[in-house]
Amino acid sequence: QSALTQPRSVSGSPGQSVTMSCTGTSSDVGGHNYVSWYQQNPGKAPKLMIYDVSKRPSGVPDRFSGSKSGNTASLTISGLQAEDEADYYCCSYAGSYTFVFGGGTKLTVL
């Protein structure tokens, strides 16, 4: 199972919006609505930010939103804040009760 494709880095200034993509195939992202997104700060465990493509767990700011079109899922962060700087990983169900992560995107807040 190949990893989902994420841009290695994205950046934005405080207050701006950024969108990062997660591209897979019809066997994973395109074929199921079990796409989740995780934020990871250096040396820390990942944190769930979005699940089931677009749902936010309680406690996650509504500045974070998720969507999907075809084989590509996206995470959008609006009103960018310095504390959003982190690595972000997408994850998708890949069939046969297995899951696949993306390679991760490093978000830099300028």
Next chain:
Amino acid sequence: EAQLLESGGGLVQPGGSLRLSCAASGFTFSSYAMTWVRQAPGKGLEWVSAISGSSGVSTYYAGSVKGRFTISRDNSKNTLYLQMNSLRAEDTAVYYCAKGFNAFDIWGQGTVVTVSS
């Protein structure tokens, strides 16, 4: 507060074995599927294995570990396990346990496994 605490990591020689544990607290452990995810040094996350909730009769593995790793759970001890055999250098990683199957809402702090001679 829901928490997960991994243990059992360490240095092991290629071909060796190790058993990881993940102690759960603050939620009804038996009701939830559980998952292991690993992260090699400087690399991204990799889904490793999952086990169904309740009796844990259903187990699932990534192709890279199938036949070498075994996931299990003891609901009486609120503990998840990962038995790792025939370890290879490429298994070197931080191993996280996480609550959930389709999405992972609670994570442990991770335990480091290093496979080296």
